[in-house]
Amino acid sequence: MRCISGRIVEAYIGExxxxxxxxxxxxxxxxxxxxxxxxxxxxxxxxxxxxLRPLKKKLAEMxxxxxxxxxREMMGLGETGSIFYPANRWALRFPGDVILDIGYGVEGxxxxxxxxxxxxxxxxxxxxxVNIGRPMTGSVQEIVEYVRSLGRVDGLINNSHLGDETxxxxxxxxxxxxxxxxxxxxxxxVATTVLEELARVIGTRDAAGHPVWPIKRFMPHALW
Amino acid sequence: MPDKPIEGEKRVFMTGNEVVAWxxxxxxxxxxxxxxxxPQNEIMHYWTRLAPRYGREFLQTEDELxxxxxxxxxxxxxxxxxxxxxxxxxxxxxEPMSMAEAMRLPTVVVIQQRGGPSxxxxxxxxxxxxxxxxxxxxxxxxxxxxxxxxxxxxxYTIKAFNTAWKYRFPTFILGDGYQAKMxxxxxxxxxxxxxxxxxxxxxxxxxxxxxxxxxxxxxxxNTYNVEEELYEVLEGYFKDYEKIAPEVAxxxxxxxxxxxxxxxxxxxxxxACKAAVKELREEGVRVGYFRPITLRPLPVKxxxxxxxxxxxxxxxxxAQGQLARLLKEAAFGCPVEMLELFKPGVGITAExxxxxxxxxxG
Numbered sequence: 350m351r352c353i354s355g356r357i358v359e360a361y362i363g364e365x366x367x368x369x370x371x372x373x374x375x376x377x378x379x380x381x382x383x384x385x386x387x388x389x390x391x392x393x394x395x396x397x398x399x400x401l402r403p404l405k406k407k408l409a410e411m412x413x414x415x416x417x418x419x420x421r422e423m424m425g426l427g428e429t430g431s432i433f434y435p436a437n438r439w440a441l442r443f444p445g446d447v448i449l450d451i452g453y454g455v456e457g458x459x460x461x462x463x464x465x466x467x468x469x470x471x472x473x474x475x476x477x478x479v480n481i482g483r484p485m486t487g488s489v490q491e492i493v494e495y496v497r498s499l500g501r502v503d504g505l506i507n508n509s510h511l512g513d514e515t516x517x518x519x520x521x522x523x524x525x526x527x528x529x530x531x532x533x534x535x536x537x538x539v540a541t542t543v544l545e546e547l548a549r550v551i552g553t554r555d556a557a558g559h560p561v562w563p564i565k566r567f568m569p570h571a572l573w
Numbered sequence: 574m575p576d577k578p579i580e581g582e583k584r585v586f587m588t589g590n591e592v593v594a595w596x597x598x599x600x601x602x603x604x605x606x607x608x609x610x611x612p613q614n615e616i617m618h619y620w621t622r623l624a625p626r627y628g629r630e631f632l633q634t635e636d637e638l639x640x641x642x643x644x645x646x647x648x649x650x651x652x653x654x655x656x657x658x659x660x661x662x663x664x665x666x667x668e669p670m671s672m673a674e675a676m677r678l679p680t681v682v683v684i685q686q687r688g689g690p691s692x693x694x695x696x697x698x699x700x701x702x703x704x705x706x707x708x709x710x711x712x713x714x715x716x717x718x719x720x721x722x723x724x725x726x727x728x729y730t731i732k733a734f735n736t737a738w739k740y741r742f743p744t745f746i747l748g749d750g751y752q753a754k755m756x757x758x759x760x761x762x763x764x765x766x767x768x769x770x771x772x773x774x775x776x777x778x779x780x781x782x783x784x785x786x787x788x789x790x791x792x793x794x795n796t797y798n799v800e801e802e803l804y805e806v807l808e809g810y811f812k813d814y815e816k817i818a819p820e821v822a823x824x825x826x827x828x829x830x831x832x833x834x835x836x837x838x839x840x841x842x843x844x845a846c847k848a849a850v851k852e853l854r855e856e857g858v859r860v861g862y863f864r865p866i867t868l869r870p871l872p873v874k875x876x877x878x879x880x881x882x883x884x885x886x887x888x889x890x891x892a893q894g895q896l897a898r899l900l901k902e903a904a905f906g907c908p909v910e911m912l913e914l915f916k917p918g919v920g921i922t923a924e925x926x927x928x929x930x931x932x933x934x935g
Contacts, residue, residue: 365588365591365615365618366586366587366588366591366756480586482584482585482586482758483585483586483587484583484585484587484591484595484761485619485622487583487585510586511584511585511586511758512586512756512757512758513758514584514758
């Protein structure tokens with residue numbers, strides 16, 4: 350039995366540009382703000398240039414242990430492939446909470462296989478991040494089919510948005526669609542993630558009754 | 574199988590590469606040929622995920638030479654065919670696209686520029702302007718649209734297929750790594766509901782009727798026996814190109830009426846220039862904005878009119894003067910001074926442009 354102060358281990362997977370990194374960064378910051386020891390692990394080995402590294406220093410200053418390459422340590426981003434950051438293999442052995450930012454799609458989800466103990470870790474939860482503004486996951490049916498393709502998923506995150514044009518209605522449409530998709534998939538909805546200013550309007554629960562996690566946008570600073 | 578990839582219209586949030594795949598579907602593209610290279614890979618990824626749903630096809634070739642030539646082959650068979658590449662892949666693509674110029678094949682090629690020379694960086698640049706506009710052996714008988722945002726990537730990819738099949742010149746969409754990977758909202762739509770009529774593809778061979786009797790014979794050549802034969806064919810092509818150039822050329826501009834200095838840029842850099850010019854004009858600086866949307870053919874008339882009346886052009890690009898070189902040729906003889914802000918392979922911000930303009934205007 351786990352107590353409330355137990356270790357939190359979450360892996361964020363999902364469609365390309367669904368908001369995995371944004372959600373992971375915000376989740377890590379939220380936990381760190383509660384005084385928890387947090388490791389944020391970049392497991393995108395397809396295009397690691399896109400993920401957490403540009404934010405590494407800033408996040409470290411905010412008390413998070415970011416486990417990722419420094420951009421200048423890398424050779425030939427992109428098609429030349431990249432070397433798995435050695436410490437990532439042991440990510441689940443780090444003391445404290447572990448937030449894993451995973452590469453996109455089915456192949457991205459498989460990256461978890463590279464982490465020692467991923468198949469047996471009792472605390473690990475794998476959450477699929479969904480944005481209905483992404484055409485490949487724009488309907489309940491598409492979300493269900495897409496999430497089924499990912500393998501093991503323990504919960505869904507509604508991260509529906511349209512960048513700067515996001516409205517409360519759009520987020521709530523996402524909340525309802527993701528709720529229905531989760532029912533069909535037989536997994537829980539973990540939360541709706543939404544920009545702080547809109548979260549204030551929505552309140553603590555979304556249209557489907559799931560928790561609202563307010564987020565800040567960090568990824569615009571992570572462009573390549 | 575659903576009939577249409579996009580019903581009506583829809584506001585979406587996407588990366589630029591996905592936008593291209595959706596636009597090609599909407600444009601009725603039937604087959605993509607491709608070889609992977611960053612930063613255009615997701616065009617292929619999304620095309621291969623979407624194409625089977627709508628009865629479209631894909632062939633991965635062994636390299637970009639082959640991707641270019643198979644695209645030519647697809648077009649010769651009467652299919653709306655396209656490919657996408659970047660950097661050194663674009664270099665290889667120049668040989669097949671020269672053949673497309675020689676045979677007037679309506680190929681569509683999407684370029685997401687990366688750093689050069691050679692494999693350099695996978696990230697971003699505007700260093701493929703010279704190659705994409707004039708890179709083949711021959712005379713550059715092609716059309717190049719330089720997009721600046723995701724909406725334009727969608728609009729102009731659809732347009733590129735129409736332009737190519739209407740005028741029968743190889744047509745390029747010139748994007749870049751930033752546009753490829755950036756996430757932005759846009760409206761995707763069924764071209765029908767916007768009144769965009771898609772030009773139909775048709776086979777080059779096997780047309781009905783007896784050649785030479787019912788119709789002129791189809792002569793598809795990229796090799797000629799003697800100089801005069803080639804000369805005669807090219808003279809015809811130049812006439813055609815000259816005739817269509819004013820119809821095809823596009824640009825956007827503002828603030829030219831009172832400008833003493835005009836900032837000229839293209840593609841993603843024009844976003845920074847637009848923001849900078851707006852900011853400077855609010856401060857009372859007499860600066861204008863000019864952006865060629867077609868880099869080949871350039872909007873020569875509008876450019877020369879502007880170059881005749883303003884004293885200075887500030888050419889801003891993420892390359893060492895590749896746009897500037899085209900502009901100098903287009904504005905030859907006009908009394909305009911060409912100043913520069915060149916950052917080859919590096920992004921340019923509105924702040925960079927503002928400070929360069931202030932340095933000039935004092």
